[in-house]
Amino acid sequence: xxxxxxxxxxxxxxxxxxxSHRPTIRVSDMLSGISLRYDYEELKVATRDWSKSxxxxxxxxxxxxxxxxxxxxxxxxxMIDLGALGAAGQTEDMAGFEExxxxxxxxxxxxLVTLIGWGKHEQFRYLVYELMTGGDVYDRLLKSRKRDHPVxxxxxxxxxxxxxxxxxxxxxxxxxxxAFHRDIKAANILLDRHGxxxxxxxxxxxxxxxxxxxxxxxxxxxxxxxxxxxxxxYARTGTVTEFSEVYSxxxxxxxxxxxxxxxxxxxxxxxxxxxxxxxxLLPGSAGAVERCVxxxxxxxxxxxxxxxxxxxxxIRCVNASDEExxxxxxxxxxxxRLLLEKxxxxxxxxxxxxxxxxxxxxxxxxxxxxxxxxxxxxxPFSLELVAADGLQVESLPQQRRHLHLMASxxxxxxxxxxxxxxxxxxxxxxxxxxxxLCSCISRLSFEVSWxxxxxxxxxxxxxxxxxxxxxHILARGDSMAxxxxxxxxxxxxxxxxxxxxxxxRFRRAAAVEYLxxxxxxxxxxxxxxxRLGSCPWVLRCSFVEGLGGEAALQPRxxxxxxxxxxxxxxxxxxx
Numbered sequence: 001x002x003x004x005x006x007x008x009x010x011x012x013x014x015x016x017x018x019x020s021h022r023p024t025i026r027v028s029d030m031l032s033g034i035s036l037r038y039d040y041e042e043l044k045v046a047t048r049d050w051s052k053s054x055x056x057x058x059x060x061x062x063x064x065x066x067x068x069x070x071x072x073x074x075x076x077x078x079m080i081d082l083g084a085l086g087a088a089g090q091t092e093d094m095a096g097f098e099e100x101x102x103x104x105x106x107x108x109x110x111x112l113v114t115l116i117g118w119g120k121h122e123q124f125r126y127l128v129y130e131l132m133t134g135g136d137v138y139d140r141l142l143k144s145r146k147r148d149h150p151v152x153x154x155x156x157x158x159x160x161x162x163x164x165x166x167x168x169x170x171x172x173x174x175x176x177x178x179a180f181h182r183d184i185k186a187a188n189i190l191l192d193r194h195g196x197x198x199x200x201x202x203x204x205x206x207x208x209x210x211x212x213x214x215x216x217x218x219x220x221x222x223x224x225x226x227x228x229x230x231x232x233x234y235a236r237t238g239t240v241t242e243f244s245e246v247y248s249x250x251x252x253x254x255x256x257x258x259x260x261x262x263x264x265x266x267x268x269x270x271x272x273x274x275x276x277x278x279x280x281l282l283p284g285s286a287g288a289v290e291r292c293v294x295x296x297x298x299x300x301x302x303x304x305x306x307x308x309x310x311x312x313x314x315i316r317c318v319n320a321s322d323e324e325x326x327x328x329x330x331x332x333x334x335x336x337r338l339l340l341e342k343x344x345x346x347x348x349x350x351x352x353x354x355x356x357x358x359x360x361x362x363x364x365x366x367x368x369x370x371x372x373x374x375x376x377x378x379x380p381f382s383l384e385l386v387a388a389d390g391l392q393v394e395s396l397p398q399q400r401r402h403l404h405l406m407a408s409x410x411x412x413x414x415x416x417x418x419x420x421x422x423x424x425x426x427x428x429x430x431x432x433x434x435x436x437l438c439s440c441i442s443r444l445s446f447e448v449s450w451x452x453x454x455x456x457x458x459x460x461x462x463x464x465x466x467x468x469x470x471x472h473i474l475a476r477g478d479s480m481a482x483x484x485x486x487x488x489x490x491x492x493x494x495x496x497x498x499x500x501x502x503x504x505r506f507r508r509a510a511a512v513e514y515l516x517x518x519x520x521x522x523x524x525x526x527x528x529x530x531r532l533g534s535c536p537w538v539l540r541c542s543f544v545e546g547l548g549g550e551a552a553l554q555p556r557x558x559x560x561x562x563x564x565x566x567x568x569x570x571x572x573x574x575x
Contacts, residue, residue, distance in 0.1 A: 040120075042069070077129075100205070116129060136187050139187070169245065182245075185229045218239070218240045251317075293307045387502070428502075462476065484508060488503070
């Protein structure tokens with residue numbers, strides 16, 4: 001390994017369960033009872049016979065492949081080679097396979113990566129996860145530091161990723177029994193295509209079985225973790241606590257702030273490892289916050305004051321001498337949430353940091369193109385959440401109850417908007433707490449098409465899983481006329497009958513309704529006969545800060561009485 005290379009995969013040790021009795025049952029039987037088991041042939045087909053073109057990454061004991069299941073769901077399949085483990089003197093337990101299946105099947109949270117199932121074949125074990133296409137936080141930091149063609153990782157996305165990861169870890173530590181990840185690092189914080197972060201790699205995780213004080217810690221036989229992130233007190237005593245986990249997360253905070261890795265390979269150092277954060281920032285010495293602020297990665301475009309606030313939180317987390325002085329994860333979550341409230345994401349057009357939200361951003365260039373295939377643009381209607389299994393819709397803020405569609409099509413021709421997990425994954429996951437129900441929604445479930453206006457709306461089922469429209473079942477390829485107020489349902493089989501686990505209603509887009517309710521337009525441009533040479537027209541523009549706008553080109557005369565005038569033409573946009 002070259003000097004200065006980051007320490008990512010090597011671990012000080014592998015997982016050992018707490019010193020307690022383990023019942024002797026067949027592992028396969030136990031795992032089949034808590035998680036879906038996939039046939040090897042199904043996984044082989046999904047990865048095109050483990051094609052190199054589908055490989056996402058590799059390690060000492062296996063690789064990760066991108067797969068597409070029979071229903072079109074894209075997944076990540078982690079392959080563990082027990083033969084390679086044995087050659088390295090490791091045992092099957094040390095792969096962490098069993099622990100990962102048990103813990104990810106037990107703990108469900110929007111910020112913990114979802115385990116869909118598992119499989120086995122000869123000496124190989126397989127873990128099937130949801131596909132996270134945004135890479136990981138370490139990779140994003142690395143790309144932002146490139147001298148040639150850096151890829152910006154802006155402050156709002158960095159802090160949001162920290163908040164997401166801390167939320168998932170807080171859930172683990174406040175569950176009963178309490179769970180310990182034991183390998184918290186930037187490379188284990190994965191990002192989906194929208195930038196939402198989820199904790200991953202639970203191969204070293206363990207849970208506490210005790211009550212009271214014993215329930216807040218676990219004594220392990222073998223120290224695990226990645227150099228630079230592991231708490232020194234834990235490394236010395238072998239006792240895992242929430243505070244030892246907070247130390248590791250504090251190192252991630254400082255790494256996200258500065259883009260300095262906690263550990264790198266350096267043959268000239270003892271053990272062949274250098275510790276840049278310790279060496280450059282001296283987090284345990286006076287003036288650490290100021291040093292962190294000076295070292296903050298400028299490519300993130302930090303707002304004034306935020307580096308100091310974030311550094312203060314990180315330094316508290318990595319107090320090396322007194323575990324009790326470190327904050328608990330719930331406090332870390334609250335602190336990060338307060339930072340995002342104190343330093344809100346700028347609105348579109350005011351900063352390079354445009355956050356991804358439930359209302360998509362549409363550039364003025366995209367809106368103005370008038371020929372050829374049109375880019376994605378907001379549809380004039382949305383899908384409103386009516387009911388979802390296990391969710392009180394009233395508990396959601398208004399903006400989270402609407403699925404805003406993005407349409408594309410030939411200019412002046414029929415427009416189409418897709419709906420499915422491939423297009424609105426985060427929203428569906430926030431509505432459905434049960435991942436098995438979420439998987440019942442196809443990647444492309446249905447398409448809505450209409451002529452500009454909108455008029456002549458139509459819905460076409462596209463997925464392997466059926467949908468319903470006003471109670472009528474639509475199989476793949478079926479189409480029906482669609483009206484505002486129509487209800488689309490997602491069914492599943494329950495005791496031999498179909499039950500709807502999700503219901504959505506078509507309605508006019510909330511942004512358009514809000515804009516139409518404005519007392520007066522923001523601006524009025526009167527073109528008159530001199531400008532257009534025929535019918536006098538008026539362009540009325542309405543704009544609501546933080547939401548979007550609507551523009552309407554209206555004839556001043558009644559089109560029925562004045563043949564020179566056309567009908568009302570309007571368009572709208574969202575920020």
